[in-house]
Amino acid sequence: MSTEKSPNLVVFYGSQTGNAEWIAKNIHEEAIKRGFSSECYVLNEHDKTDLSKQKVLIFVTSSTGDGDPPDNSTKFFRYMRKIKSKTFLSHAKFTILGLGDTNYSNFNNTAKRLEKRLLEFGASPFYTKGLADDAVGLELVVDSWIANLWDHLAEICTQKQNGENGKGEIKENGKSEIKENGKSEIKENGKSEIKENGKNEIKENGKSEIKGNGKSEVEGNEKSEIKENGKSEGEGDGKGKSKSKSKEIGEIENPEGVISTVKNLSIKELEKHSSELGINGNKIILDLSELANSTQLTALPRVPIEHCKIIKSNKEKKNSFLPSFIITPNPIINAKLNAVRCLTRFDAIKKTLHLELDIKDHSEEIQFFPGDAFGIIAPNDNLLVQNILTALGINENESNQEISVEHIEKENALLRMMAEYTSDDQEKKTLLFLCSKQGVKQFNCLREQIPTLLDLLVTFPSCKPPVERLLDVLPAHQPRYYSIVNSPLVNREELHFAFNIIDYYTPTPYDVHKFGVCTPWLNKLSGNVTEMNIRTILTPPIINIPIFMKSNSTGFKIPSDLSKSLILIGPGTGVAPFVGFLQHREKQIIEKNQILESKKKQLLGETWLFYGCREKEKDFLYHQELEGFLQRGILKELLNLMRIRGSEIFELLSQKEAMIFVCGDAKGMAKDVNDALTDILVEHGKMQRPDALNLLVKWMGEKRYLRDLWA
Numbered sequence: 001m002s003t004e005k006s007p008n009l010v011v012f013y014g015s016q017t018g019n020a021e022w023i024a025k026n027i028h029e030e031a032i033k034r035g036f037s038s039e040c041y042v043l044n045e046h047d048k049t050d051l052s053k054q055k056v057l058i059f060v061t062s063s064t065g066d067g068d069p070p071d072n073s074t075k076f077f078r079y080m081r082k083i084k085s086k087t088f089l090s091h092a093k094f095t096i097l098g099l100g101d102t103n104y105s106n107f108n109n110t111a112k113r114l115e116k117r118l119l120e121f122g123a124s125p126f127y128t129k130g131l132a133d134d135a136v137g138l139e140l141v142v143d144s145w146i147a148n149l150w151d152h153l154a155e156i157c158t159q160k161q162n163g164e165n166g167k168g169e170i171k172e173n174g175k176s177e178i179k180e181n182g183k184s185e186i187k188e189n190g191k192s193e194i195k196e197n198g199k200n201e202i203k204e205n206g207k208s209e210i211k212g213n214g215k216s217e218v219e220g221n222e223k224s225e226i227k228e229n230g231k232s233e234g235e236g237d238g239k240g241k242s243k244s245k246s247k248e249i250g251e252i253e254n255p256e257g258v259i260s261t262v263k264n265l266s267i268k269e270l271e272k273h274s275s276e277l278g279i280n281g282n283k284i285i286l287d288l289s290e291l292a293n294s295t296q297l298t299a300l301p302r303v304p305i306e307h308c309k310i311i312k313s314n315k316e317k318k319n320s321f322l323p324s325f326i327i328t329p330n331p332i333i334n335a336k337l338n339a340v341r342c343l344t345r346f347d348a349i350k351k352t353l354h355l356e357l358d359i360k361d362h363s364e365e366i367q368f369f370p371g372d373a374f375g376i377i378a379p380n381d382n383l384l385v386q387n388i389l390t391a392l393g394i395n396e397n398e399s400n401q402e403i404s405v406e407h408i409e410k411e412n413a414l415l416r417m418m419a420e421y422t423s424d425d426q427e428k429k430t431l432l433f434l435c436s437k438q439g440v441k442q443f444n445c446l447r448e449q450i451p452t453l454l455d456l457l458v459t460f461p462s463c464k465p466p467v468e469r470l471l472d473v474l475p476a477h478q479p480r481y482y483s484i485v486n487s488p489l490v491n492r493e494e495l496h497f498a499f500n501i502i503d504y505y506t507p508t509p510y511d512v513h514k515f516g517v518c519t520p521w522l523n524k525l526s527g528n529v530t531e532m533n534i535r536t537i538l539t540p541p542i543i544n545i546p547i548f549m550k551s552n553s554t555g556f557k558i559p560s561d562l563s564k565s566l567i568l569i570g571p572g573t574g575v576a577p578f579v580g581f582l583q584h585r586e587k588q589i590i591e592k593n594q595i596l597e598s599k600k601k602q603l604l605g606e607t608w609l610f611y612g613c614r615e616k617e618k619d620f621l622y623h624q625e626l627e628g629f630l631q632r633g634i635l636k637e638l639l640n641l642m643r644i645r646g647s648e649i650f651e652l653l654s655q656k657e658a659m660i661f662v663c664g665d666a667k668g669m670a671k672d673v674n675d676a677l678t679d680i681l682v683e684h685g686k687m688q689r690p691d692a693l694n695l696l697v698k699w700m701g702e703k704r705y706l707r708d709l710w711a
């Protein structure tokens with residue numbers, strides 16, 4: 001095998017219900033961010049790249065059935081069977097991440113089988129395969145396997161500095177310069193980044209119940225209020241009105257119960273910080289008794305490669321807090337924060353806000369459609385950054401605040417680097433211990449505490465790494481994505497969205513209160529409103545939110561054909577885009593004047609929405625709007641159980657060729673919905689399970705079964 005470094009790597013995935021796909025895509029995107037040149041394909045589309053030429057192959061595959069390959073990889077396995085050459089892949093290095101479940105007898109059979117085949121073809125492993133177990137939590141293996149992947153890849157691949165502007169370079173000595181706007185690429189990948197330890201739960205008590213519980217930490221979104229003539233209630237005279245009593249079919253009304261108020265936010269209020277926000281850092285709790293017993297630490301990772309160098313820019317920044325290196329798929333614009341509405345009651349487990357942004361000044365250049373999303377670039381909390389700078393011993397005047405201080409994901413590399421810059425012997429030993437084989441247990445304790453950079457610096461106060469070295473290992477600051485809730489047919493001068501405020505506690509015994517970055521910031525900016533379903537118009541000072549548009553490229557869009565029947569599944573904030581779908585459909589129907597003509601009405605497709613929440617009175621998001629759609633006949637059914645209406649769902653699917661849209665949490669919900677649909681096809685369509693699974697995969701390929709999922 002040549003030792004020459006290869007410029008390319010290919011990530012392949014085989015996935016039945018989306019886990020492996022999601023993980024593979026994340027690896028691919030992270031690889032690009034790290035400067036590798038990466039491609040990513042589903043295994044059945046292996047012919048999109050030339051396997052006989054690719055030198056570095058990463059496979060992420062689950063097992064299904066009785067240890068069988070997922071449906072979207074069976075063609076690949078058949079292809080492999082036909083190959084006779086023993087040297088077909090002798091040029092290639094590979095690694096495998098298998099996803100399985102020890103409740104099944106053939107645990108991770110596909111990954112094991114794949115490994116055997118690859119070895120038979122002469123490929124050599126560059127990193128031991130990981131076998132994750134859904135029974136105990138995939139993340140136990142997946143996270144550490146991915147964390148260690150990068151060092152192995154760096155050994156065999158050439159990294160190049162990204163940046164579409166071509167400004168980043170790799171120097172021959174392997175160091176790259178960060179120029180003014182060349183650092184890391186922000187991909188337009190998934191949506192919200194922060195998740196809690198909880199899951200959106202879909203209970204299938206033999207029947208299936210979708211709960212959009214308050215546990216999901218996804219900073220998802222929605223909009224809410226339907227406005228007449230695209231104008232907000234309460235605008236103009238500054239006084240809020242509330243209900244429109246009109247119930248005429250086809251007329252869009254304000255949701256009942258939503259009244260408007262006006263709020264003048266003082267600068268002081270906006271700047272108010274709470275020490276609760278974690279800005280002082282939390283010492284990490286560790287049990288170091290095993291360190292005392294360890295005479296030698298083994299399996300220490302290498303010190304991360306140094307690639308960053310800060311070049312001071314003399315140019316003035318246009319926007320006070322926008323990092324200059326952020327690369328977005330569309331131009332960043334300032335949207336004015338117009339109004340806020342709390343969608344949940346004060347005692348709900350999660351607080352969900354609905355915000356309305358004014359994009360009037362940009363409405364000519366901005367096109368959007370229900371199903372599209374936009375990104376928000378939220379700053380790190382100013383005081384938090386200042387505290388980090390103090391902990392690093394950096395004078396605020398020389399500071400460069402463009403570092404991410406979010407929860408750290410790649411602790412291993414960070415801790416190893418920090419050890420190099422720690423003067424206190426005991427602290428240094430502890431850091432090395434945490435990176436070593438002997439310290440795995442305590443490393444896991446540290447991870448459970450979801451530390452921020454400040455937490456680490458507070459725990460190891462003699463550690464003072466240069467900012468450049470932090471930039472080597474810290475993740476780039478990520479924009480947060482939110483689905484648009486409103487239809488442009490109703491109001492194209494505003495963007496409405498909804499999200500859960502991310503705050504949660506680390507597991508017992510730590511119980512430290514943690515906060516997200518973007519959603520607490522938005523909560524603070526919009527005046528921390530708590531009254532449920534009161535729409536508050538925010539008056540000066542004008543609050544600008546930097547955003548950029550991201551249109552949906554996966555086909556997750558409402559069809560313009562009104563005869564299409566739709567099955568919409570969106571628990572919790574997953575309902576967000578569907579409010580826009582329904583608004584859009586209602587407007588289209590009104591425009592076509594079809595709703596009152598019964599003949600034509602028969603030609604309209606049916607729309608069913610499956611929605612779930614924890615407690616109806618506390619957290620039924622957009623309840624009034626959805627009831628309104630129901631009453632006006634735009635929505636045929638508003639339900640929270642899938643299986644008990646299985647026969648009707650089957651009829652919709654088989655007779656009316658209904659399209660299925662799923663939005664929400666990728667981890668639990670998507671799989672459970674897929675299972676419920678499979679069961680419905682098996683029970684009511686009298687299909688064999690593999691055929692039902694195949695049919696769903698086929699529908700995905702035909703863009704009839706579409707999913708917009710959040711990590």
Ligand SMILES: Cc1cc2nc3c(=O)[nH]c(=O)nc-3n(C[C@H](O)[C@H](O)[C@H](O)COP(=O)(O)O)c2cc1C
Nearest residue numbers: 015016017018019020062063065067100101107108
């Ligand atoms: C119907 C079904 C059959 C499964 N069969 C196996 C199996 O035979 N062996 C195994 O290790 N895991 C099995 N699993 C577990 C999945 O591989 C595991 O849940 C994985 O995370 C799914 O990943 P995916 O969403 O990418 O398909 C099965 C799961 C389901 C739903």
